[in-house]
Amino acid sequence: MMQRYGFLVLLLPLWLAGCATHLPPATVHESQTTNIDNYEYLIGPGDTLNIFVWRNPEISGSFLVRPDGKITTSLVEDIEVSGKAPSALARDIETVLSKYIKDPIVTVSVSGFVGPFSEQVRVIGQATSPQAINYRKNMTLLDLMIEVGGLTEFAAGNRAKLIRVENGQQNQYDLEIADLIESGDISANVDLLPGDIVIIPESWF
Structure with missing residues (x-):
């Protein structure tokens, strides 16, 4: 009897491996x-929106963008706001409010900037502080490395890669971060775009 149970125990990992399935890849948001x-x-989710409706202070106010990318105002529930520019959102709100108010004029400003995931720049691997960072206009690789505190002592900075989705395709570019930071080679500095991912591997020795 013990031999039979032992045989089943040996077969169990093989059976589990045969039943294992792979999760589908994450959706790439360009x-x-x-x-x-x-x-x-x-x-993006987490942003605070200051919405001002001219001559209608009772429906103006500050609204936190929910994790689902929507907000709820005093007149309209579940307005989709994530991924929109503030000016474009103002026009959308004017269209919605025109059902209740004659010729509404809306302005939208943002505080507590977070932005959608597709617009954030991510650094993973051998950075001192790997993280996702809000993109700023004209951000460069040097700006990014300052944000993450530079490289660790184990980093292979000149083998780093930049991943960028362009026209629905994932492209990869070589980076020379060690030359940029340690040697001051400004030619190694490059412009970044929202959604870029910088991968910094560990040195082989």
């Missing part, structure tokens, strides 16, 4: 910014 000169801030 940034709407394809050139540093046409960058416009887009609203």
Whole structure:
């Protein structure tokens, strides 16, 4: 009897391995910014929106963008705001409010900038403080490395890669971060775009 149970115990890992399935890859959200000169801030979950409706202070106010990318105002529930520029959102709100108010004039400003995930720049691997960072217009690789505190002592900075989604395709570019930081080689500095991912591997020795 013990031999039979032992045989089943040996078979169990093989059976579990045969039943294992792979999760589908995460959806890739391409940034709407394809050139540093046409960058416009887009609203994201966690942002605080200050919405002012001219001559209607009772429906104006500050609203926190929920994790689902929506807000609720005193007149309209579940307005989709994530991924929109503040000016575009103002026009959308005017369209909605026109059902209740004659010729509404709306302005939208943002505080507590977070932005959508597709617009954030991420650093993973051998950075001192790997993290996701809010993109700023004209941000460069050097600006990013200052934000994350530079490289660790184990980093292979000149083997770093930049991953960027362009026209629905994932492209990879070589970076020479060690030359930029340690040697001051400004030619190694490059412009970044929202959604970029910088991967810094560990040195082999």
